[in-house]
Amino acid sequence: MTEIPESLLRRSAEAKAKALGVPVEQVLAEMKGEAPPSTPPAATEPEPATEEPTPSAETAAEGGAPAGGGGSDDIDALLEKAAAVAGMPQALLRRSAEAKAKALGVPLVNVLAEMAGEAPPAAAEVAPETPGEAAPQPAEAPAAVAVEEPSVPAPTGNGGGKVAAVVSPRPTMPPAGVPEGVRTQRLLTVVKAKAIQQVKAEPHDKVNTWPHLMLVEFVALLAMTGLLIVMSVALQAPLLEAANPNLTPNPSKAPWYFLGLQELLSYFDPQIAGVTVPTVVGLIGFMMIPYVDRNPSTKPSDRKLAIMLYTIFLAGSATLTILGVLFRGKGFNFSYPWKDGIFFDDLKDWVSFE
Amino acid sequence: MANGNGKTGLLERVRERTSEAVDRLRGSQFVESVLRPGSPFKKGYADSPRNRSYVIMNNVLYHLHPVKVKRHGVKLSYTLCLGGLSFFLFILLTITGIFLMFYYAPTAERAYADIQALSTNVAFGSLVRNMHRWGAHLMVLTVFLHMSRVFYHGAYKPPREFNWVVGVVLLLLTLLLSFTGYLLPWDQLALWAVTVGTNMAGFVPVFGDQVKFALLAGVEVTAGTLLRWYVLHVLFLPFIIVIFMAVHFWRVRKDGGISGPL
Numbered sequence: 001m002t003e004i005p006e007s008l009l010r011r012s013a014e015a016k017a018k019a020l021g022v023p024v025e026q027v028l029a030e031m032k033g034e035a036p037p038s039t040p041p042a043a044t045e046p047e048p049a050t051e052e053p054t055p056s057a058e059t060a061a062e063g064g065a066p067a068g069g070g071g072s073d074d075i076d077a078l079l080e081k082a083a084a085v086a087g088m089p090q091a092l093l094r095r096s097a098e099a100k101a102k103a104l105g106v107p108l109v110n111v112l113a114e115m116a117g118e119a120p121p122a123a124a125e126v127a128p129e130t131p132g133e134a135a136p137q138p139a140e141a142p143a144a145v146a147v148e149e150p151s152v153p154a155p156t157g158n159g160g161g162k163v164a165a166v167v168s169p170r171p172t173m174p175p176a177g178v179p180e181g182v183r184t185q186r187l188l189t190v191v192k193a194k195a196i197q198q199v200k201a202e203p204h205d206k207v208n209t210w211p212h213l214m215l216v217e218f219v220a221l222l223a224m225t226g227l228l229i230v231m232s233v234a235l236q237a238p239l240l241e242a243a244n245p246n247l248t249p250n251p252s253k254a255p256w257y258f259l260g261l262q263e264l265l266s267y268f269d270p271q272i273a274g275v276t277v278p279t280v281v282g283l284i285g286f287m288m289i290p291y292v293d294r295n296p297s298t299k300p301s302d303r304k305l306a307i308m309l310y311t312i313f314l315a316g317s318a319t320l321t322i323l324g325v326l327f328r329g330k331g332f333n334f335s336y337p338w339k340d341g342i343f344f345d346d347l348k349d350w351v352s353f354e
Numbered sequence: 355m356a357n358g359n360g361k362t363g364l365l366e367r368v369r370e371r372t373s374e375a376v377d378r379l380r381g382s383q384f385v386e387s388v389l390r391p392g393s394p395f396k397k398g399y400a401d402s403p404r405n406r407s408y409v410i411m412n413n414v415l416y417h418l419h420p421v422k423v424k425r426h427g428v429k430l431s432y433t434l435c436l437g438g439l440s441f442f443l444f445i446l447l448t449i450t451g452i453f454l455m456f457y458y459a460p461t462a463e464r465a466y467a468d469i470q471a472l473s474t475n476v477a478f479g480s481l482v483r484n485m486h487r488w489g490a491h492l493m494v495l496t497v498f499l500h501m502s503r504v505f506y507h508g509a510y511k512p513p514r515e516f517n518w519v520v521g522v523v524l525l526l527l528t529l530l531l532s533f534t535g536y537l538l539p540w541d542q543l544a545l546w547a548v549t550v551g552t553n554m555a556g557f558v559p560v561f562g563d564q565v566k567f568a569l570l571a572g573v574e575v576t577a578g579t580l581l582r583w584y585v586l587h588v589l590f591l592p593f594i595i596v597i598f599m600a601v602h603f604w605r606v607r608k609d610g611g612i613s614g615p616l
C-alpha cells in the first residue's frame with residue numbers, strides 16, 4: 001500500500017463507504033489490505049482498480065477461449081437484448097463483450113448475459129489489484145484520483161478492460177444510503193504522483209495576472225506607442241544622397257550601436273578592437289557570465305565586484321559611443337560638437353548648436 | 355429621466371437603445387462562440403478571483419502569462435517592463451516593416467527612389483518610415499537596458515543561466531536586424547556605414563576575407579549585398595529571432611517566473 005496521509009485516506013474511505021452503503025471500518029480495512037473487497041455487486045463498483053483482475057498467468061490460461069460456451073443462437077439473442085439495454089450497436093457491444101470475456105477469462109455468454117441484465121456480473125473472483133501493487137517502489141507523494149459520479153441511475157462502467165466506460169449497458173440503481181440526486185466522490189484509484197517536473201512550491205506572495213500585470217503592461221505599451229509616434233512626427237529619419245561608391249563621405253561612421261567599437265578601432269589594432277573584443281569579450285564572455293559568477297546571492301551588497309565590473313562596462317561603452325557619435329569629425333579626428341558641428345546623420349535633426 | 359411632460363429625454367432613450375443593442379450583440383451566438391468562458395467581454399462577467407484566473411487561463415494569453423505572478427514582479431520598478439517593451443517594439447517593427455515592404459524594391463535602381471517616394475507619394479509613408487527607424491533604435495536600447503536590468507538583479511543565476519545565454523543571442527540578433535536594415539535606404543549613409551561595419555568583419559583571423567565575402571555577396575557593397583541584406587532583414591533574421599523569443603519566454607515561465615524579490 002502506498003503511503004497516503006491518514007486524513008486523505010479517511011476521507012476517501014468515508015466517501016466510498018457512503019457510496020457503497022457499507023461501514024467505514026470495512027472500507028478502511030479493505031484499503032489497508034486486511035479484508036476482502038467490500039464490493040457488493042460489482043456493477044456498483046466499476047472502478048477498474050478493484051474490478052479488473054490482475055492478468056495473472058492462470059487466468060490467461062483459463063480464458064484462452066473467450067468465445068467458448070453457449071450456442072450461437074443464445075449469443076445472438078443475448079446480444080440483441082444487451083444492445084437494446086445499452087442502446088448501442090451490436091457489433092460494438094460484441095467486440096467489447098469479447099474483450100471483457102477474454103480479460104476476465106469467462107465465457108462470452110456470461111458476459112453478454114450480464115450485459116443484458118440477466119445474470120450476476122461475470123467478474124472473476126480475483127483479488128482486487130491493490131493500488132500500490134503495480135508500483136512496488138515507495139512512492140514519494142501519492143495522489144488520490146477521485147471521479148465525480150452521479151448517483152442517479154446512470155450507466156456505470158462495468159465493461160472491464162479498456163472499454164470500461166463506453167460499454168456499461170446496465171443502469172445502476174443508486175447505491176443504498178445515498179439520497180437521490182446527490183453526487184458523491186469516489187476514490188477511483190490511487191496513483192503514484194511521480195512528477196515529470198520538479199515541483200518546488202515555495203510560498204510566494206502572488207497576485208492575479210489579470211488585472212494587475214496586464215494593466216501595467218497595457219499602460220507601458222500605450223506609453224511606448226505614444227513616444228514612438230511623437231518621435232516620428234517630430235523627427236525626420238535621415239536620407240542622404242543616393243549611394244555612390246565613388247564618393248566616400250568624411251567621416252564614415254557606423255550605426256551608433258557599433259560606434260563604440262569603431263572608436264576602439266582608432267586606439268587598438270583591428271584584430272583586437274574589430275574581432276577579439278566583440279566576439280570573445282562581447283559574445284562568448286557575456287554568455288559565460290552565469291557560469292563564471294558562481295556567487296549564489298542576488299543581494300546587491302553581496303555582489304559588489306560583479307556590479308562594479310558591469311557598471312564599468314556600461315560606463316565604458318557609453319563613453320566610447322558618445323565619443324564616437326559626437327566627438328569625432330573629419331577623418332574621424334577628435335572634434336568638439338559645439339565648435340565643429342555634429343558628424344552623425346541620425347542626430348542631425350535632433351540637436352543643433354546654432 | 356422624465357422631463358416634466360412625461361416624455362423621456364432623447365439622450366436617455368438613445369442610451370437605453372444602445373445598451374440593449376450591445377446586450378443583444380454580446381448575447382449573440384457569434385460573440386458567445388468567439389469569447390471563451392471567463393472573458394471579461396462576455397455578457398454577465400463578474401469580477402471574482404475565479405474569473406480573474408479564467409481571463410488568463412481560457413485565453414490565448416495563457417501562452418505568455420501564468421494565471422498568477424509574484425506580487426513584486428508586477429511593480430513597474432522591478433522589470434521596468436523592458437523585456438515586454440522589447441517584444442512590443444519588435445511587433446511594432448514587424449507591422450510597420452510590412453507596410454514599408456509594399457513600397458520598396460531591394461534593387462540598386464529602385465531602392466533609394468522608393469524610400470524618397472515614401473515621403474511624397476505614400477499616405478503616412480513618412481510617418482511609418484520614421485516609426486520603423488526610430489523604433490529600431492529604441493529596440494536596441496530597450497534590449498540593452500533589459501540586459502542591464504537582468505544583470506543588476508542577478509537574475510541570470512540558477513536556474514536562469516540558460517535564459518541569459520538565449521538573451522545574448524537575442525541581443526546579437528537584434529543588432530543584426532538593425533544593421534541589415536541600415537543598408538536598405540541605399541543612400542550614402544547606408545552604403546558607408548555598412549562598408550565601415552563589414553570592414554571590421556574582414557579582420558576576423560584566417561577567414562576574414564571569406565566572412566566579408568559572404569556578408570557582402572562580393573568584395574564590396576553592391577546590388578548583390580542589397581538583396582542579400584534585404585532577405586536577411588525581412589525574412590531570415592525575424593524568423594530566427596521569433597524562435598529564440600519563444601524559447602526565451604517559455605524559459606522565463608519554466609524557470610519559475612520573474613526572479614526575485616531581491
Ligand code: HEM
Nearest residue numbers: 433437438440441497501509517518521522524525612613
Ligand atoms: C529581443 C530581445 C529580448 C526580449 C524580447 C526579451 C524579453 C523578455 C521578457 C518579456 C522577460 C520577462 C521579464 C522582463 O520583462 O524583464 C525577459 C526576462 C529575461 N531576459 Fe529577456 N528579452 C530579450 C533579450 C534579453 C537579453 C539580451 C538578455 C541577457 C543577455 C535577456 C535575459 C533575460 C533573463 C535572464 C530573464 C529572466 C529575468 C528574471 O527572471 O528576472 N533577455 N526577457
